[in-house]
Every structure is written in structure tokens, then in C-alpha cells.
Amino acid sequence: MGDERRTTPAPLRWSLLVAGTVAMLFAVGGRWDIPLAAWIFPVLLLRFTRTGRAWSGFLWMLPANLAAAVFWVFESALGFNAVILAGAVGLALIQTLPFLLDRLLVGRLRPWPATLVFPAAVAGAEFLITLLSPFGTAYGSLTVTQYGDLPLLQVTSITGSYGIGFLIAWLAGTVNRIWADPSWRSARGGLVYGAALAAVLLGGGARLAFVPDGSATVRIAGVSPGRDVLAAQQAAIGRIAGGRQDVAAAPAAEVEPAMRAVEDQLLALTRREADAGAKIVIWPEEGVKTQETSEHAAIAAAREQARRSRIYLEIGVGVYATTGPAHGRDEALLIGPDGRVLWTYQKAHPIPGSEPFTPGDGRVPVVDTPYGRIANVICYDADFPDLMRVRADIMLVPSHDWREYGGPHTEKAALRAVEGGYALVRQDSEGVSAAFDDRGHVLATTDYFTTDPQTTVAYVPTHGATTVYDLIGDAFAWLCLATVAALTVIGLARPSRRSARG
Structure with a gap:
């Protein structure tokens, strides 16, 4: 390092x-x-930190990672507030640690153990972000950038999303070793890496090509309200001064007609799709907004529609309540063909800084149906891999995004389908809706801003697959953290190679 x-x-x-x-x-x-x-970028930034002093590199990498976090907030149009900015700083700090650990330890370890420091630290940092931060995999996961590479994505069915981050960081360490020492010994490390990456890609390709998927399918339709009725509802709510409690306490005549117009359209779209052959229909997150006093009537209308059409109907309900602290709920209800409510699920991970709801208990509901085991989470919940480890065949994800973030957010949800071995249907109001099978293939997709009203129709497999990740959970991520801890102890116990030489 000193010579470099x-x-x-x-x-x-x-x-x-x-x-x-x-x-x-x-x-x-x-x-x-x-x-x-x-x-x-990891190749270039790792070269920067390895050719400078450890703490100098850390002090420069921290603002670099912070710039990336702030850029993500900007391009996603999240808006800046104290929670978002504090989160960006915390994420940048966690993402800087792998560079610091690499700089401190590589010179103290033998070449082969040294190659594991950076990839294990990157994968471990991604895992820590899902454990310690309220952002899950919404930010900080390299895997989400590889959304379109299906052979590569199949490795997440074993390692979870952390395996691809490991591979990307391993490449950075391998290239830097050859860059610093262009010898046969370094080149052998490149061959080992190339063989490992080839095995991942070949295995993923084989999983896509040869693993049979001959299961039956079910027609699922996702429906979202049209832009006109949704805009009218937003305008009616916006005319009420104050917060959610004020909307809940407002005279029904001021908000109920606009809310009912949205529900009436969703019911009409549901009837149309059921008549066309859909056996499961899903509405978006908070597809129906209602004052608490009218919640029972709104649900009763949906129950009656499910009973008449003989379908499974998943509805998203946003409730405005006068009681605190949240003054409302973000719920999803699955209604059976007989009109019974099979579950009422409350969002487990409200978006920090923008959704005041009290989190639900995080118990993902699952019900056996003639179309396989159906489960359900709401929107941002799908950014938390541990919550999404559910034995199901079909995962329903009612969602609500916005123009700048709807597409990327739906792509992130696709990773959960590969990890969990189930089909995933994400119906997104003001975003991009899509259905995926358990390999990540796109079965159908629609954009709210180009389709009005937005309807997504897909024939979805009714039988999923048990994945290795489903069985062992985050064992790979924990192994990476354990590897970092062990290498840190070994490295600190030994003098640096440069000191030993001299």
C-alpha cells in the first residue's frame, strides 16, 4: 500500500x-x-481508497456516498425533510465502512483472505441497512440495479439480494489486485472470479431454461381508478384544512361524493374483469379512501361485489379517523367468493417521514385457495426481504407510488418473487403495475400515466417453488458479517505486510 x-x-x-x-x-x-x-464505480472508488491513507479515504468516501444518497432522493422526487436527510447520512456512513475496512485490513492479510474483505463487507453492509434502517432495499442494494439480468438474478433464490452485491464487490477487489500487481499470481485470482461468475450465470440460465414450470395458471386482474376521479378525490380532500383528523371530522357531503365516485369506478372495473374471466382482482393501496364512519359501508359494497362475481377480491382501504396518534389506517382486505373477509392486514412499514400510520404487526396473512396459497403485503413492505419470506404461491402487493418512482419501485418488488419462489402481482395507483412469475419474468405490466383507467391482466402460475433462500433465510448475509469479523480479528492481530517487510 505504501508503494502504491x-x-x-x-x-x-x-x-x-x-x-x-x-x-x-x-x-x-x-x-x-x-x-x-x-x-x-466500486472498481474506481476502491482504487482511490487503496492508493491513499485510510482515514483520508474514509473522509472523502463519506461525502461521495452521501452525494449518491442525495441524488437518489432527488431523482426519485421524494422531497427533502429531516428524516430523509438523517437517513441519507446514516446510509452513507454504513456504505463507507467497507472501503475503510478494506483499506485497513488488506495490507495485513494474506492475498486470498484479503480478497474476501471488500465483498463480504459490502454484502454485510447491505444486510445491515435492511436490519437497522427504515429503508429496507429501497436504497443501498446493488442487486436492484441488475433488474433486467434474469440469469444473474436467480442467485438471489439462494443468497437473497446480498449475493449480487458480493459478486460486484468481489470484481472490484479482483481488478484492483491485478491493477496493483499485474502478475500471474494476481491473474489466478481473476480466473477464480471468472469461474465463479460463470457458474452463477450458467446456473441461473439453466434454472430459467430447464427447471420445469408446468403449473396451472389463474387469471388475475389489477384495477386502479382513472385519473379524473382520482384527481377529483384529491381535490376534495385538499380543500379540508388541517390533517387526517380534520378530514375524518369533515361533513360527509364535503368528501364522501368524491370518495364514493372512486369506489364506484373500482367496483365497475371489478365487475368487468370478473365477467372477462378474472378469478382474483386486486385494487391498489388505499384504492378506496373513506372516513371511519363510512368504512363499514365501503367494505360491505366490496364484499357484495366479490360475492356476486364469485371472485377473490383484494381491496386497499385508507381510513381517516378522529382518534390518534395516526388518525387513520392503511389496510388491505382479502374478500372470498362468498363475501367473507378472509383477512385485514395493516401496512407493517409505513414510509418514514410521510406516512403517519401505526405499523401493523408484520404477520403476513396466507390463505389456501383453489388457486394456490395467496399472501399479501402493502407497497413499501416489499422492500424488506425478511418480511417477504413467506410460503406462498401468489403474493399480492397493492401499492401507491408517484410518476418518478413507480417504475423502479415495482422493479425492486420483482426481486422478492425470485427470492421467495412465488408469483407477485403489484397493482400500483399512480405508478407502474406488473405481474411476475417466480423466476422474475414479466407476465404483464401497465403504466398509470399511459393507461386510463389502468388495468393489468395476467395469467399467473398457481404453484410456486421452495427456494434455498426460503429455507435458510439470511444465512449468506450472516456468513458475510461473520467473515468480516473474523478477518478483522486476524488482521489486527498481524502486522501489515509492509511493516513486516520492513
């Missing part, structure tokens, strides 16, 4: 930092992602 610092020109080092940071901006899980950028 002396022989690396300062202009080159700063060029690496700038180029790596710019590339990282396009690998944050947003609408402007470039998949290749996720493989390039």
Missing part, C-alpha cells in the same frame, strides 16, 4: 474519485440507473 501511494499520481487519484462518484450516481436504484455503472 508513492507511485500513484495525485491527478489520477482524484480522477478516480470523481469518475467513481459520478458512476455511482447511476447505480442507486432509481429511474436513471445504468446496470454497468454498478460494476464500474
Whole structure:
């Protein structure tokens, strides 16, 4: 490391930092992602930190990672507030730690253990973000940048989303080793990495090509209200001064007609899709907004429609209540063909800083039906892999996004289908709706802003698959954390190779 610092020109080092940071901006899980950028930026930034002093590298990498987090907030149009900014700082700190650990430990370890430091630390950092932050995999996961590479994505059925982050970071360490020491010994490490990546891609391709998927299918339709009635409802609610409690307490004549117009359209669309052959219909998150005093009537109308059409009907309900602290609920109800409510599920992960709802208990409901085992979460819940580890055949995800984030958010949800071995149907008001099978194939997709009213129809497999990840959970991620801890102890117990030489 000392020799590298002396022989690396300062202009080159700063060029690496700038180029790596710019590339990282396009690998944050947003609408402007470039998949290749996720493989390039760690190579450049790791070279920057390895050719400088450890703490200097840390102090420069922290603002670089913070810039990426802020850029993601900007391109996703999340809006800036204290919670978002504090979260960005925390995420940047966690994402900087792998670079610091690599810089401190690589010079103290033998070459082969040293190659594991950065990839294990990156995968471990991604896992820690899902455990410690309220963002799940919404930000901080390199896997989401590889959404379109189905052979590569199949490895998540074993490792969870952390396996691809490991592979990307392993490439960075391998390239940097060859960069610093272009010898046969370093090249052997490149061959090992190439063989591992080839095995992952070949195995994933084989899973897509040869694993039989001859299960029966069921026609599922997702329906969202049209833009006109939704805009009228938003305008009626917007005329009420104050918060959710004020909407709940407002005279029914001020808000109920607009709310009822949305529900009436959803019921009409449901009838149309049931008549066309749909056996399951899903509405978006808070597809129906209602004052608490009218909630029973709204649900009763949906129950009657499910009974008449003999379908399973999943409805999203946003309730405005006068009682605190949340003054409302974000619920999803599954209604059976006989009109019975089979479950009422409350969102387990309200979006921090923008949704005041009290979180639900996080128990994902599952029910046996003639079309397989059906489960349900709501929108942002699907960004938390541990919550999504459910033995199901079909996962319903009523959602509500916005123009700038709807597409990327739906792509992130597709990863859960591959990990969990189930089909996933995400009906998204003001976003992109899609249905995926358990390999990540897109079965159907519609864009709220180009289709009015938005209807998504797909023939969805009724039998999923048990994945390794479903059986062992986050064992790979925990193994990465254990590897980092063990290598840290070993590294600190040994003098650096440079010190030993001299």
C-alpha cells in the first residue's frame, strides 16, 4: 500500500474519485440507473481508497456516498425533510465502512483472505441497512440495479439480494489486485472470479431454461381508478384544512361524493374483469379512501361485489379517523367468493417521514385457495426481504407510488418473487403495475400515466417453488458479517505486510 501511494499520481487519484462518484450516481436504484455503472464505480472508488491513507479515504468516501444518497432522493422526487436527510447520512456512513475496512485490513492479510474483505463487507453492509434502517432495499442494494439480468438474478433464490452485491464487490477487489500487481499470481485470482461468475450465470440460465414450470395458471386482474376521479378525490380532500383528523371530522357531503365516485369506478372495473374471466382482482393501496364512519359501508359494497362475481377480491382501504396518534389506517382486505373477509392486514412499514400510520404487526396473512396459497403485503413492505419470506404461491402487493418512482419501485418488488419462489402481482395507483412469475419474468405490466383507467391482466402460475433462500433465510448475509469479523480479528492481530517487510 505504501508503494502504491508513492507511485500513484495525485491527478489520477482524484480522477478516480470523481469518475467513481459520478458512476455511482447511476447505480442507486432509481429511474436513471445504468446496470454497468454498478460494476464500474466500486472498481474506481476502491482504487482511490487503496492508493491513499485510510482515514483520508474514509473522509472523502463519506461525502461521495452521501452525494449518491442525495441524488437518489432527488431523482426519485421524494422531497427533502429531516428524516430523509438523517437517513441519507446514516446510509452513507454504513456504505463507507467497507472501503475503510478494506483499506485497513488488506495490507495485513494474506492475498486470498484479503480478497474476501471488500465483498463480504459490502454484502454485510447491505444486510445491515435492511436490519437497522427504515429503508429496507429501497436504497443501498446493488442487486436492484441488475433488474433486467434474469440469469444473474436467480442467485438471489439462494443468497437473497446480498449475493449480487458480493459478486460486484468481489470484481472490484479482483481488478484492483491485478491493477496493483499485474502478475500471474494476481491473474489466478481473476480466473477464480471468472469461474465463479460463470457458474452463477450458467446456473441461473439453466434454472430459467430447464427447471420445469408446468403449473396451472389463474387469471388475475389489477384495477386502479382513472385519473379524473382520482384527481377529483384529491381535490376534495385538499380543500379540508388541517390533517387526517380534520378530514375524518369533515361533513360527509364535503368528501364522501368524491370518495364514493372512486369506489364506484373500482367496483365497475371489478365487475368487468370478473365477467372477462378474472378469478382474483386486486385494487391498489388505499384504492378506496373513506372516513371511519363510512368504512363499514365501503367494505360491505366490496364484499357484495366479490360475492356476486364469485371472485377473490383484494381491496386497499385508507381510513381517516378522529382518534390518534395516526388518525387513520392503511389496510388491505382479502374478500372470498362468498363475501367473507378472509383477512385485514395493516401496512407493517409505513414510509418514514410521510406516512403517519401505526405499523401493523408484520404477520403476513396466507390463505389456501383453489388457486394456490395467496399472501399479501402493502407497497413499501416489499422492500424488506425478511418480511417477504413467506410460503406462498401468489403474493399480492397493492401499492401507491408517484410518476418518478413507480417504475423502479415495482422493479425492486420483482426481486422478492425470485427470492421467495412465488408469483407477485403489484397493482400500483399512480405508478407502474406488473405481474411476475417466480423466476422474475414479466407476465404483464401497465403504466398509470399511459393507461386510463389502468388495468393489468395476467395469467399467473398457481404453484410456486421452495427456494434455498426460503429455507435458510439470511444465512449468506450472516456468513458475510461473520467473515468480516473474523478477518478483522486476524488482521489486527498481524502486522501489515509492509511493516513486516520492513
